[in-house]
Amino acid sequence: MPINYYIITAIALFCIGITGVLTRRNAIIIFMCIEIMLNAVNLLLVAFSKMFHMAYLADPAKAATSGIDGQLFVFFIMVVAAAEVSVGLAIIVMMYRNTHSVDVNFLNRLKN
Amino acid sequence: MNISQILFWILTVLALGSALGVVLSKNPVYSVLCLIVTFFAISGHYILLNAQFLAIVNIIVYAGAIMVLFLFVIMLMNLNAEVEPQKSKILKFAGFIAGLCLFLVIVAALKNAEAKTQAAQLASGDIGLIKNLGTALFNDYVLPFEISSVLFLSAMVGAVVIGKKE
Incomplete structure (x- = not known):
């Protein structure tokens, strides 16, 4: 599969995530859109890793391990995303307990 | 084809x-369900x-753990389409x-990017198998792996400290 199809798909997913962050006011939906953006980057990293694996397929010294770093980066991104979600949802629950709303426009005290 | x-x-x-x-659905529960479909498509x-x-x-981390957490929080707060805050049309x-x-x-x-002439290998190649990934992870990436366990510990402690009533 040509790599530019994967590039366009990942860019489209990332931009849908950006659009969601810009157009929604619910803090949980904004958080979910950030997850979409992380997944777009993960998809692109895996596609690039397979692209480099294919590029070095003829080279016997590199054929076994080329492109493996990209997939390990995706693994570490998933680890960080899981930690981020647990802390972020705890913050949102605390915000809901204090203000009884998940509206991000409520949190504008820095503006005044 | x-x-x-x-x-x-x-x-x-x-x-x-x-x-x-x-992005488009009004009800947050439908948003979470759509997000699960997105994660399964990316897994595909x-x-x-x-x-x-x-x-x-x-599938295990995102669709299993993270999405259950999202659904749990949304149902705990009893969010639905009526109480959903909306931005103005122009915004x-x-x-x-x-x-x-x-x-x-x-x-x-990216119109003239060099890599665009290359292709990704579909349905073959064995770098994604658990044997090769595990070898690379525990040889070249041992230190990041251990640091990520410390990160998990601190995230767990942080979530408990934030979540408990003061």
Whole structure:
């Protein structure tokens, strides 16, 4: 599969995530859109890793391990995303307990 | 057009459509369900690229753990379409235009990229198998692996400290 199809798909997913962050006011939906953006980057990293694996397929010294770093980066991104979600949802629950709303426009005290 | 390419297009349309569903649906519960479909479509992409370990981890971590957490929080707060805060029409329109412009800018910036002539290997190649990934992870990436366990510990402590009543 040509790599530019994967590039366009990942860019489209990332931009849908950006659009969601810009157009929604619910803090949980904004958080979910950030997850979409992380997944777009993960998809692109895996596609690039397979692209480099294919590029070095003829080279016997590199054929076994080329492109493996990209997939390990995706693994570490998933680890960080899981930690981020647990802390972020705890913050949102605390915000809901204090203000009884998940509206991000409520949190504008820095503006005044 | 062989079976891999047909699967690629089906999964791409599924991922993009359900990602749009996350952004566009009024009810937060429907947004979470659309997000689960997006994660399964991306896992399908990983299987198509023969990255089997990442596909399973994606399903277990995202669709299994993270989405259950999201659904739990949404149902705990009893959110639905009636109490959902909405931005004004003009702000929504501006957001969509901004997202579209970003898409066009990135696509235009990559118009002459060198890598675009290459192809990704579908349905073959064994770097995504757990044996090779595990060897690389515990030889070259031992230190990041151990540091990520410390990160998990601190995230757990942080979530408990934030969540408990003071």
